[in-house]
Amino acid sequence: GQQLNQSPQSMFIQEGEDVSMNCTSSSIFNTWLWYKQDPGEGPVLLIALYKAGELTSNGRLTAQFGITRKDSFLNISASIPSDVGIYFCAGPLNAGGTSYGKLTFGQGTILTVHP
Amino acid sequence: DVKVTQSSRYLVKRTGEKVFLECVQDMDHENMFWYRQDPGLGLRLIYFSYDVKMKEKGDIPEGYSVSREKKERFSLILESASTNQTSMYLCASSLIGFGLAGTDTQYFGPGTRLTVL
Numbered sequence: 001g002q003q004l005n006q007s008p009q010s011m012f013i014q015e016g017e018d019v020s021m022n023c024t025s026s027s028i029f030n031t032w033l034w035y036k037q038d039p040g041e042g043p044v045l046l047i048a049l050y051k052a053g054e055l056t057s058n059g060r061l062t063a064q065f066g067i068t069r070k071d072s073f074l075n076i077s078a079s080i081p082s083d084v085g086i087y088f089c090a091g092p093l094n095a096g097g098t099s100y101g102k103l104t105f106g107q108g109t110i111l112t113v114h115p
Numbered sequence: 116d117v118k119v120t121q122s123s124r125y126l127v128k129r130t131g132e133k134v135f136l137e138c139v140q141d142m143d144h145e146n147m148f149w150y151r152q153d154p155g156l157g158l159r160l161i162y163f164s165y166d167v168k169m170k171e172k173g174d175i176p177e178g179y180s181v182s183r184e185k186k187e188r189f190s191l192i193l194e195s196a197s198t199n200q201t202s203m204y205l206c207a208s209s210l211i212g213f214g215l216a217g218t219d220t221q222y223f224g225p226g227t228r229l230t231v232l
Contacts, residue, residue: 031219042119042205042223043158088158092219101146101165101209101219107157 006089006106014114019076021109023089032072033090033103034063043088047074079113086110118142119224121206127230134193136227138206145211147189148221149173149181152203164189165211196231203228 006023013019023032031050035043047058049065049072056063060077076083089106122137140147148163150173160173162181170181178200182190189208193200207221 033220035223040226040228042207042226044223045220048220090221101211101221102148102160102163103219103221105158 004089004091004104004106006109008109009107010110010112012112012114013079015079015081017079019079019083019111020073021075021087022071022073023106024071025091026070028069029072029091030069031092032063032065034061034072034074035088035090037086037088037108039085043086046087076111079111081113081115084111084113119206119208119222121204121224121227123227124225125228125230127232128193128196129232130197132193132196132231134196134229134231136191136193136204136206136229138189138191138208138224139187140189140208140222141187142208142222143186144208144222145186146209146221147183148207148209149179149189149191150205150207151175152205152226158205161191196229198231201229201231 004023004025033048034046036046037043047056047063052065052069053067054065062075064073086108088108090103093102093104119140128134146165149161150158152158159175161175161179162173164170164183167186180192204227206224209221
């Protein structure tokens with residue numbers, strides 16, 4: 001089935017550093033979603049990407065929809081302590097078909113930021 | 116803004132109890148989902164519903180059932196709670212859009228952390 005491989009699994013960085021994480025799949029996706037989950041909370045949508053090659057920013061966050069449609073990248077610039085959390089990539093199952101809105105999720109990247 | 120609310124943030128139950136987790140969304144979304152989240156296992160889909168009274172099993176439905184009597188409300192039921200059901204439970208909703216851009220985005224509630232003793 002469609003699986004998303006997210007890396008790295010965890011990151012420990014100093015405040016002020018830039019962060020990069022990515023998500024890859026053997027299947028083509030028409031949409032890529034990036035979520036962040038704060039400790040003890042539900043995931044919140046950060047960025048949605050709908051077109052191959054698309055580059056979208058949300059403040060210090062930038063995400064890209066890979067040209068091959070099989071990968072996506074999320075970058076965080078100048079990290080701050082509140083960036084701590086788990087970052088998930090996600091995409092709709094069965095691209096092009098009716099999936100009843102089901103998503104497949106990456107395993108998540110756990111980000112720790114040291115002040 | 117889409118709002119998804121869950122009835123409890125924290126819940127402690129005893130083994131064998133029947134447990135109800137409630138989820139309500141206010142954006143008239145057709146699709147609703149229940150996930151559980153455990154360290155190292157990511158988000159796993161338990162059940163989902165694409166319409167009132169319609170339900171479909173997800174990846175790990177064993178030990179759970181669901182109810183959707185109204186469009187805005189989706190309940191997860193643990194018929195007889197067991198310690199291995201101690202977990203974070205997340206509810207989500209989305210529009211039904213047949214793959215149209217923007218309709219696959221799921222909006223999550225804050226989660227219910229369930230402990231079964």
